[in-house]
Amino acid sequence: MTYGLGERDTPAAERPGAARIALGLAVLAGERVGAGTAYRGGVATALGLLRQGSTAARHAAGLAGDRVARAGGRLLPTGLLRRTRDRLADAEQVGRATAAASRADAVAFLWATVDDGVAWAQVRIIPKIIDGLVPHLVAEVVPRIIDGAMPDIRERVLPVVIEDLTDDPQIREFVVEQSRGAIGEATNRLRATTATADDRVEAAFRRLIGRERNAGPA
Amino acid sequence: MEEYAGLVSRLTGLIMDVVLLTVLCLTVRILPVVAWEQVLPGDSPGWLEVLCGVAAALLPWAYFTTAWSFTGQTVGGLLIGTVVRRNDGRELGFLQAAARALVGLLLAPVWFVGLIGVLADQRRRAWHDRVFRTVVRFVQRHHK
Numbered sequence: 001m002t003y004g005l006g007e008r009d010t011p012a013a014e015r016p017g018a019a020r021i022a023l024g025l026a027v028l029a030g031e032r033v034g035a036g037t038a039y040r041g042g043v044a045t046a047l048g049l050l051r052q053g054s055t056a057a058r059h060a061a062g063l064a065g066d067r068v069a070r071a072g073g074r075l076l077p078t079g080l081l082r083r084t085r086d087r088l089a090d091a092e093q094v095g096r097a098t099a100a101a102s103r104a105d106a107v108a109f110l111w112a113t114v115d116d117g118v119a120w121a122q123v124r125i126i127p128k129i130i131d132g133l134v135p136h137l138v139a140e141v142v143p144r145i146i147d148g149a150m151p152d153i154r155e156r157v158l159p160v161v162i163e164d165l166t167d168d169p170q171i172r173e174f175v176v177e178q179s180r181g182a183i184g185e186a187t188n189r190l191r192a193t194t195a196t197a198d199d200r201v202e203a204a205f206r207r208l209i210g211r212e213r214n215a216g217p218a
Numbered sequence: 219m220e221e222y223a224g225l226v227s228r229l230t231g232l233i234m235d236v237v238l239l240t241v242l243c244l245t246v247r248i249l250p251v252v253a254w255e256q257v258l259p260g261d262s263p264g265w266l267e268v269l270c271g272v273a274a275a276l277l278p279w280a281y282f283t284t285a286w287s288f289t290g291q292t293v294g295g296l297l298i299g300t301v302v303r304r305n306d307g308r309e310l311g312f313l314q315a316a317a318r319a320l321v322g323l324l325l326a327p328v329w330f331v332g333l334i335g336v337l338a339d340q341r342r343r344a345w346h347d348r349v350f351r352t353v354v355r356f357v358q359r360h361h362k
Contacts, residue, residue, distance in 0.1 A: 190230075191299045195356065198224025198342075205337040 016105040023047075024106025027099050047095030222342035223300040223354040225333060234294030239278050247274035282319035287312045291357075299357045310352065318350045 016024075165171050223231075247270050254262040285292040287310055290301040302310060302318075310318070322329045332345030341353055 187297055187299075190297065191227075191356075191358075194227040194230050194298055195224070197226035201225050202337050209338075 016102075016109070020102045021106050021109050023099070024102035024104070024109070027103045028106055028110075046091075047098050050095075221355050223298070223356055224342055225336045227298050227300055227356075228333065228336065228344075228354055231292065231294030231298040231300055234297055235281075235292045238293055239281060242281075243274040243277055246270060246277055278323055279316070279319050282322065283312070283316040286310050286318065287315035295354075300354050301357050302352055302354050305351050305353055314350060314352075318346065318352065321349075322346060 250270050251262045251267055254266060282292065285295075286302050290303055290309055295301060302315075304310060304314075329344075329346055335344045335348070336342045339348075343353055347353060
């Protein structure tokens with residue numbers, strides 16, 4: 001995990017280029033403003049042509065576009081027109097794929113940026129905010145909340161809680177067990193104390209009379 | 219030797235029994251008479267007071283006899299963890315328990331003086347223990 005905005009753990013070789021992310025962001029922006037098919041049709045074709053890097057295709061596309069516009073396609077040779085159309089179709093396919101991939105990269109980039117930002121804020125910002133807020137909350141806000149809520153708590157909440165506790169068999173059993181434990185502990189302590197006192201009194205008695213204990217008849 | 223209860227343990231248990239019996243005797247002696255006078259008009263009859271007095275007088279003997287013959291433990295002994303047994307470890311019989319209780323109650327001063335014998339006996343027996351061939355044992359030895 002990194003705590004810097006825009007930093008990623010992915011290796012540099014796997015990172016998408018800035019142009020690709022920019023393209024993906026543009027696609028996302030286009031989707032947001034309502035152009036749901038922004039990377040289709042002409043845009044996609046243009047993207048595909050750029051992607052292919054084919055100057056000829058671009059030239060052919062421009063030429064074909066001009067001639068088609070002027071003469072409705074009748075003055076062109078049929079083969080050239082078909083090849084141009086195929087290339088344009090291929091370019092559109094490539095453009096769509098490029099736009100989709102760029103969009104996915106942009107989404108991943110945005111999520112990573114958001115995650116890093118949140119993690120960074122959790123470590124660097126939020127603790128400082130809390131440290132600054134806590135004294136104020138404890139000194140001013142909490143007492144006011146308690147003062148405001150205490151009457152309702154006394155009148156409405158506590159009776160319900162007490163009733164629930166007194167009716168709860170587990171609580172009753174717990175109290176009985178605690179009482180037994182306390183009585184048992186006190187009894188054991190008393191027994192230990194008296195037993196120890198037995199020995200001490202006898203030792204003192206033996207020292208007083210200056211002899212050991214008699215072994216009396218059974 | 220340590221399985222036998224010493225002087226302090228026995229006196230502590232005995233004091234607890236005395237306190238308990240005092241409360242019980244007062245209750246038996248007074249409560250019925252007071253209840254009679256509260257519920258019925260007039261003073262309580264003489265026979266009721268005599269009956270209550272006899273019951274209160276017999277209660278200590280009945281208490282010790284019952285406790286020693288049935289379980290070997292009075293309430294004080296139960297709290298301190300001591301039990302009265304015969305020399306051979308068996309429980310006391312009814313007659314033996316009754317005689318021990320009667321002598322102890324009638325000759326209470328001698329009973330107390332006889333507890334000095336606990337300090338000098340190998341099995342921590344008092345004088346009356348020697349007479350009635352009993353011992354007072356710990357149910358479970360507790361030492362700090």
